[in-house]
Amino acid sequence: MHYRYHDSPIGPLLLAGDDSGLKLLHMDAAQPWELDAAWQPAQKQLDEAFRQLDRYFQGRLKRFELRLAPRGTAFQQTVWQALQGIPYGQTTSYSELAERIGNPKSVRAVGTANGANPIAIVIPCHRVIGRDGSLTGYAGGLERKALLLKLEGVKLLPEQDQLLLI
Structure with missing residues (x-):
């Protein structure tokens, strides 16, 4: 390695x-x-x-073209693959992601797999937010999550924009 x-x-x-x-x-x-x-x-x-x-x-790349080899369970791999399908500049909720993988009752497990993503940014776990639009948790911190979403042109709620001032 x-x-x-x-x-x-x-x-x-x-x-x-x-x-x-x-x-x-x-x-x-x-x-x-x-x-x-x-x-x-x-x-x-x-x-x-x-x-x-x-x-x-720099805002010049919207989709990574890299060979990825994250280690994880079959369920984690399924979630991480689904994360890669969230387009640049868009967000989805944990419940929508659970539905997308065909397991709508697995919202908590999806959240856990999302948090275990070993290749942050490239596998865009920052694009997953709460159903109510809240940023929820992020292994890199909510400030970084807000910065990444803002970089991609996602409109943040006023209280989320405050994270960028810290």
């Missing part, structure tokens, strides 16, 4: 992947990242991921 850090408008990012594809994208967190001792610093292996992320943050 190769890894590399990258600065972004939402703070430092850690990406890791191998020949099968990108396996994780972590945002700056309160706890330092623990790297597996077998991981090696990337040379050019993650260049394309960083190019696409930079273009995304």
Whole structure:
């Protein structure tokens, strides 16, 4: 597994992947990242991921074209695949996502799988909001979620816009 850090408008990012594809994208967190001792610093292996992320943050990329290899259960994989179907600049609710995967009673499980997404931003878990329009939780913090949605042109509620002033 190769890894590399990258600065972004939402703070430092850690990406890791191998020949099968990108396996994780972590945002700056309160706890330092623990790297597996077998991981090696990337040379050019993650260049394309960083190019696409930079273009995304510049507003010039609306859909990532990367080989992804997130690790998770079959249910998580189903949810993460459905997340990739949410168009840029649009949002959906947890209940709509549960319906989309054909399991409308699995709203909580969908929320848990959404929160376990190992490749944030690229697999756009930030596009899932509460049925009432609330931002709900986000592993990267609600401020980052608001910034990502605003970047994509999503109209935020006034109280959500306040998150951007912090």
